[in-house]
Amino acid sequence: MTVAALQYLTGFGSEHETEALDGALPKGQFSPQRCPYGLYAEQFSTTAFTAPRAHNRRSWTYRLRPSVVMGGFTPWSQSNWLTAPLQGGHPSPEPMRWSPPPAPEQPLTFIEGVTTVAVNGDARSQCGLAIHLYQANRGMGDSAFYNADGELLLLPEQGELSLFTEFGRLQVAPGEIAVIPRGVKFKVDPVNGPLRGYLAENYGAPLTLPERGPVGANGFANERDFLYPVAWFEDRKAPHQLFCKFAGGFHSAPLSHSPFDVVAWTGNSAPYKYELSRFNVMGSVSFDHPDPSIFTVLTSPSDTAGWANLDFVIFPPRWMVAEHTFRPPWFHRNVMSEFMGLIKGQYDAKADGFLPGGMSLHNCMTPHGPDAAVHAQGSTTDLKPERYRDTLAFMLESRYLLEPTPHALNSTLRQQDYAQCWQGLESQFNGHR
Structure with missing residues (x-):
């Protein structure tokens, strides 16, 4: 193939319709007394029958045998x-x-x-x-x-x-x-x-x-x-x-x-x-790193508006042009739990250790952000327009606490020294503006 x-x-x-044989779809109704080609009609529903029209998801399939034949x-x-x-x-x-x-x-x-x-x-x-x-x-x-x-x-x-x-x-x-x-x-x-x-x-x-x-x-x-x-x-x-x-x-x-x-x-x-790559990225063209919510591709809502059961967020190739600001992601603590993975390239908040096929987890209110090397560079670099080219990271974000499995906790792939990436962030306070 x-x-x-x-x-x-x-x-x-969208409401799609498609047929591999001409005339296989019934006309004017979903379940006629006899379907074309002797097919069986079978409805497939992934929401309740009575879900509001805008959220109702179902398809009618016309198949050689119904799924009950097993x-x-x-x-x-x-x-x-x-x-x-x-x-x-x-x-x-x-x-x-x-x-x-x-x-x-x-x-x-x-x-x-x-x-x-x-x-x-x-x-x-x-x-x-x-x-x-x-x-x-x-x-x-x-x-x-x-x-x-x-x-x-x-x-x-x-x-x-x-x-x-x-x-x-x-x-x-x-x-x-x-x-x-x-x-x-x-x-x-x-x-x-x-x-x-x-x-x-x-x-x-x-x-x-x-x-x-x-x-x-x-x-x-x-x-x-x-x-x-x-x-x-x-x-x-x-x-x-x-x-x-x-x-x-x-x-x-x-x-x-x-x-x-x-x-x-x-x-x-x-x-x-x-x-x-078809995601139309929105970003800051003035100052400050934007919230990651502007990179949301898909969302699974929960029963509380704005607090997702699951948000799927990406950090794709894009221009960074914000001036007079710290461009990498800021240090933060978040009510949402964040799991990250990397498809290719390098993520802009990490200098090393976060590799394609790797992953990280920062649970609700766990502080995280750029490592010491990225902070040092982001605080001193000459801020010219910059194109992030060969990169694609993603985040799965949820309102619920994420619990690692015993396999993940005890895996030899777990980087036990991960927190060391922040240990170089010493106080720079000098008492003067």
Whole structure:
């Protein structure tokens, strides 16, 4: 499969319709007495039926067999993928940072290669999130997976992946993201080498675009740049295995056929991808470093306005032109908990130690900011317009405390000396203005 073979629909949250066979979509209604081509109509809903129209997400699929045609579920073990709440754990105010993981020595599929780093909230109560790393060096073959606990946000850092879903196919490379709604069946195959990246599992409200406020009509991410797959299906009778995550447990069920058998679909709940370079960055053109909220690509609202269950924020290539100011991020303590990762390049608040594939965690009210070397440079440099070119960092921010897993706390990749980066920040007070 090549990129040229893929086609996409555009528009975030739009009502799309697509068919792999002409006339496969019923006209004038969703569930006629007999569907075209002898297909089965099946509604897929990721919000409640009675959710307000502006927030209601559902799609109608027309498939060779309804999803109920499957064997019984049996437990399946995936010990590295954990779910909130953790048993017997406690969040920590300690600032933490990890180095990127090495390539796995054993064969791993995408689902086998997920390792949980931190969690918050409660999956059964549908609030909070989990943050994972993923690695894979082989395809999933005749198997598929769906997650009943939350939607998935994929952030590739190494390797391009093919994402096969019930709704069609997406090809996702580093510098792009993909979102898979709760309950969608999918599989991931490497395209051109091993895969590594970050995975956010959102237990809460589905991700949506943030309000623009005074920015106006055109800043941040634009709806037209979000891509949805066109209908594509397999008519293949062969033994398959369907894996699922449900209430933190993993299960598998046998199938006699490919689960990717949707011939047509219409609606506004489906997997999508977005190229992060299309984000229209807003920034300061006068003085002072702006709040990171202006870099929000997607948000999962909570029940309190302005306090997100999950904000997905990026720090992409951009111009820095603010004058008479300290340009790097300022020192701060925040009611939100912040998890950061790096896709490529260098993050402007860190001189070293924060590498692509690495990550950091600063929980609620834990002080953090630029390290001593960055502060020294930012305080003395000649402030000319500067282009941050080869960089892409991101932040997953949540109103809930993030709890690292035992694996993350005890990992040899954890940088035990992380806090040393601030120890050179001595008092410079001299009693005179």
